[in-house]
Amino acid sequence: MRIALVSPYSWTYPGGVTRHIEALSDQFIARGHDVTVLAPYDPDDALSPRLHRGARPQARPLPAHLVSLGRSAGFSANGAQSNVALTPYAAATARRELTLGGYDVVHLHEPVVPMACWDTLGGACGVPLVGTFHTYSENSVTHGAAALVGARRRMNRLAVRIAVSEAAAWTGRRFYGGRYRVIPNGVEVGETPTRAPRAPGEPLRIAFVGQAVERKGLPVLLRAFEALRDHVPAELVIVGAGPEDVTAMLEEPAGITALGKVDDERKLAVLRDADVLCAPSLGGESFGMVLTEAFAAGTPVIASDIAGYRDVVRDGADGLLVPRGDATALAEQLRDLALDPAHESRLGAEAARSAERFAWPHVADEVFGAYEDAIAAPRPETASERLAMRFGRRSGDGLPVERARRLPSLEPPIAGRPRPAVAFARRAAIGLAAVAGVGLSWLALQRIGIDRIVEALWRSSPAWVLSGLALMCLSMVFRAVAWRAILRAALPGTRVRLRDSLRGTAIGVLMSATLPARLGEPSRALVVARRIGRPRQVLPTVVGTIVSQTLLNVLALIVLGFVMFSTVGLFAGHQGALIAFASLPVVILLAVIAAPALLRKGAPSRSRRVAQAAAQARRALTRVRAGLLVFRDPRLGSEATVMQLGAWALQWLSCYLLLVALGLDMRAGLGAAAAVLFAVNVTAAVPLTPSNLGVFQAACVAVLTAGYGVGSADALAFGIILQAVEIATAFIMGAPALVGEGLSWKDVRVRALHTAPVELRPMRGDSRAKLKA
Known part of the structure; x- marks a missing residue:
């Protein structure tokens, strides 16, 4: 039999699909069949690494039975890199070879991937087509886009559809319809390996x-x-x-x-x-x-x-x-x-x-059976049948067309993450909020007038803006000094240097400024734990120290709130609410101190999950309480309090200098600066975009226009400049810290997502005896 195997993936950047095709072709060649492989082939030259994110191709000779489809390029897909040829040359070369090659069957691997496989599905070669689906994916966006450009109709030209697993078949049925036979990937099986049992005590x-x-x-x-x-x-x-x-x-x-x-x-x-x-x-x-x-x-x-x-x-x-x-x-x-x-x-x-x-001889037998069925499939005889096949209205296997249908997900939820429906709802809500924010921003710009905003920005004084930037950077140093005092109290006997807390603070600020999630706190805790040694042991305590700073931040917000309320008179006649607002951090502090004891004294739950959750909460709160030890040391507690509140004072003064830079200080003085700082920090509690872009400016406009009579154009210009100063501070402080730590932004993000320590349950008696032995 004359067989063509078509791959969209590079032969010299081999992945699972390429290895599969290579082994399958070797099986058929050994059985005497005439096999041709069509695949991209990237030479080892200067251009290939540029097209594949710096990765060099493997030194693999060009087999005699391989027809090159030209170069490929690397793209991120399904959480990995795919090296695909997307050029017209690949499609034209494959079409010419398959049309003139006299093949009995053409086997397309990943039929929906462009260009060669996708073009061949157009039916120009007139040869029975078999398609193998190697991918499991629930991404409705990419598959939906493929369906919009005709993937479902093209797939109907396949005489036989193969899936390497039930998971891959699920993807095909869910997004493209059709009938699938599951034929797994093969493996080379030699003599049965003999393994000596691992001796007790060996690693x-x-x-x-x-x-x-x-x-x-x-x-x-x-x-x-x-x-x-x-x-x-x-x-x-x-x-x-x-x-x-x-x-x-x-x-x-x-x-x-x-x-x-x-x-x-x-x-x-x-x-x-x-x-x-x-x-x-x-x-x-x-x-x-x-x-x-x-x-x-x-x-x-x-x-x-x-x-x-x-x-x-x-x-x-x-x-x-x-x-x-x-x-x-x-x-x-x-x-x-x-x-x-x-x-x-x-x-x-x-x-x-x-x-x-999964031995290759068994797998090759099943694939060859699929070829025979494809060749034996009934061909369209009348003009109307040929036309229906041409436009994908007739199935290549001669059976009625089976349409795509919704199927329940095969995957359970990831431990520690919300269920897919909850995650989707959360993403949808954030997306809608972001769209609404963009829409409102556009309406605001149209109403205020872009020319007025640009004029306000143009009038700003660069010297005052740079002064505000310098104070904002200095406030980060004050925060690092405060955190160092807290760390020294929580980790007695451990040497904590100022540059350790400064580097952690700078990286944390950078992560908070560039991601729409609250990854700044775990990022800085991770960096400091790495720098002071024994990270696994000290990381929980370092995370706990952040609570002390958070309480001091709440205290600073209360001060700013008092200033704001006293300057605009919004709380006149509502002193009770103001007292409740001021007592909030005290309630939080008492809850943190008392919670471990309350969790320990409560009646044990019959549910193992509930008991485990209570134990984990008790351990976490105990560690958090360890971070509050700084307030028991008068010297370190005073240092932390003064420096943390001093950092807020510098940020307050920085906001005021930016008001001066725009010439707004006569209408909006220190009270307005306090109100703006209060508002942008409160709205940052639920970040919707990186640096809360858009929400940040809306808070500034709302405070300055409603409370202090500042024009909307000037207020928006102030919000733009203030956020630019904060982002510049994050990069000025954070970028050198990342370089000095030898980490990339991606490294910190991935590690911050996995900072939670793993604690194993106590071993049973028999397990302890085995370990002792």
Whole structure:
């Protein structure tokens, strides 16, 4: 049989699909079939790294049976990088080869991906088409866009549709319709590996294979491993991510070896030497070829309980499944396996037997059967049938067209994250608020007049603006001094330098200014914990110290509130509400101090989840209370209070200087500056956009126009300048701090999302006995 295998992905930047096509072609060639592979091919020259974000292609010779579709370029898709040829040359070359090549069947891999596969679906080659779907995705935006340009109609020209897993078939049925036969990815299976049982007391050797992207779950595994090694001897070898990728996500590197990108032989050697492969992906996996490679090496798997992995791993037989994103459950499962070498051996033996299910000869037989069915599928005979096939109104398998339909998600919620419906509602609300903000801003600009705003900005004094910027930067130094005093009180015996707290403060401010989420606080806690040593032990206490600063911030806001209310008279006759407002931080402080005792004295719940949640809350509040110890030390408490309130005073003065810069100080003096600072900090409690852009200016306009009679154009100009000064402060202070810390913005963001420490449940008596032995 003459077979054409068409791939949209680069041959020299191989991923799972390319490896699949390569192995499948080798199987058919060995059986005497005439096989041609059509795929992009990137030479190792100066241009290729520029098209692929700095990555060089692998040195792979051009096979005699491969037709090059030209260069590819790297794009982010489904949480990873796809190296796809999007040029007209790729489509034209594939069309010419498939039209003139005399093929019996054309096998398209990822049919919806442009350009070659997409163009071939147009039906110009007149050859039976088979399509394999390798991807699991719930992204309705990209698939919806594909459907809008005719993907569903084009897919109907496929005589046979293959999916590598039920998860990939779900994606096809959900977005494109049709009927799918599940044929898994194959794996090379040699002689049954013999593995000597791990002796008690030997470290558990864990392997991870994957890129340092969040979707692969590497941050989750690192958090779990940092907790695991405190309980049992363990080693972690990482393939696919190098030391530079891993270091930024680690608190302590002990026991971890990051090999970076390696060849297939080295990867398989790591799998053979490992006691367990850990695959903690968060989603987006259609199959997981590395799982079957581990099976072929006789290595059991601990993987996330996600759709693509459930098709491969039989929980409790050849591997173990844990809730995705749950670092605690992962660490506990690894600990249990480390303490039970016999269980580990049983899982490994069954994993080796499971590999036979995915052996390439079996997979190739099933794919060849699909080819035969495609060739035997009834062809359109009449002109109307040919026209219906041409426009995708007739299915290529001769059966009625099966339309796309809504299907429930296959994925459980990620541990610690809201359910998809809740997350969608939250994103929708934020999106609507952002759209409303943009709309209102546009209306405000139209009503106020852009020319008036530009004129107000043009009149501002650069000297006063720079003075305000200098005071804003100095206020960050004051905040760092205050935090250092709090840290010294909470961590007696630990050396805390001013540059440690200053660097953490600067990076935290930068993260808060560039992200619409409250990641500034965990970011600065992470940086300081790394700098003062023993990050795993001190991080919870460092996080707790932020509460002390928060209480001082609330006190500063109360002072600003008193100034604001006294200058505009809004609270006249409402003194009771003002007293309640002033007592709020005292109530918060008493709740933090008393909560651990109340949680401990309460009646134990019969629900394990409730009991665990109460215990975690009690531990967290105990740590938070440790951060309040500064107020028991008169010297350090006074230093923290004076410097933190001094920082607010500098910001207050900075706001006033910006009013002076615009010539507004005669109408809006220190009281107005206090009111603006109060308003923008209160609205920042629920950030909708990075730096609360738009909301920030609205708060300034509302305060200055309603309370102090400032014109709307001048008020908006002031809001623009004030936010520009705050963002400039964030970058002036934060960018050098990031460089000095050896971190990138992405490193800090990923690590800040995974700062919560992992605490394992106490071991049972038999587990403690095994560990002792």
